[in-house]
Amino acid sequence: METWTERPANTDVEAVVCRYFSLLRAGKIPEAEQLVDHPPVGHVLKSLWLGSVGASADADEANCSPAADDWEQDLSWLRELDLGDFSWGHTGSHLYVEVTYRAQTIEVALGFWVKPTDAGWVLAGPSTLW
Numbered sequence: 602m603e604t605w606t607e608r609p610a611n612t613d614v615e616a617v618v619c620r621y622f623s624l625l626r627a628g629k630i631p632e633a634e635q636l637v638d639h640p641p642v643g644h645v646l647k648s649l650w651l652g653s654v655g656a657s658a659d660a661d662e663a664n665c666s667p668a669a670d671d672w673e674q675d676l677s678w679l680r681e682l683d684l685g686d687f688s689w690g691h692t693g694s695h696l697y698v699e700v701t702y703r704a705q706t707i708e709v710a711l712g713f714w715v716k717p718t719d720a721g722w723v724l725a726g727p728s729t730l731w
Contacts, residue, residue, distance in 0.1 A: 602638055605722040611696075614715055615687055617724050618698060622684050622711075628676040637713070638725040645711070646673070648729035652709030653702035654678045697730055 603617050617636055624633035625642070634642055650672045672678060685699030685706050697712045713726035 602723055603636055604718075604720050608717075608722050609715060609724075611689060611693070614696065614713070614724055618687070618696075618711075618713055619684065621727075622682075622698075626679045626682060628679065630676075636724070637727070638716070638718070638723045639727065642727075645727055645729055646676075646679075648709050648731075649682060649700065649707075650678065652700070652707040652731070653682060 605613070621633050621636045624630075624636070625646075630642060630646075654672065681703055683701045683704075685701050687696055687698050689696045694716070695712065695714045697710045699706050699710050701707065708731055710730040711727035712730050713724055713728075715722055716725050
């Protein structure tokens, strides 16, 4: 887990979020989990699936995406996601980032927060925001 001795700059936090998302997209879930202070990312993957490919599959029965029960085994759909805009809260401790699917912003955003611990400052999250 990334730990800073002082409160990190926004750009440093955003770099970790980008690295986290990049690892997710590559299907490297355990590596992504090690970057942040948070339990396993199963809920994040499910929300991203439902907000992107799952929503498209519902809207288009002919979609060739993985079946609803296969999305956890076949993570290739993650490669069609990307990060959108970053937005910081007024305290500078919380941020959320939009997620895009096939260049369209989806209804799910990822929320992160910077928090102090005994070891230093860490990035916690993500939470999923609908």
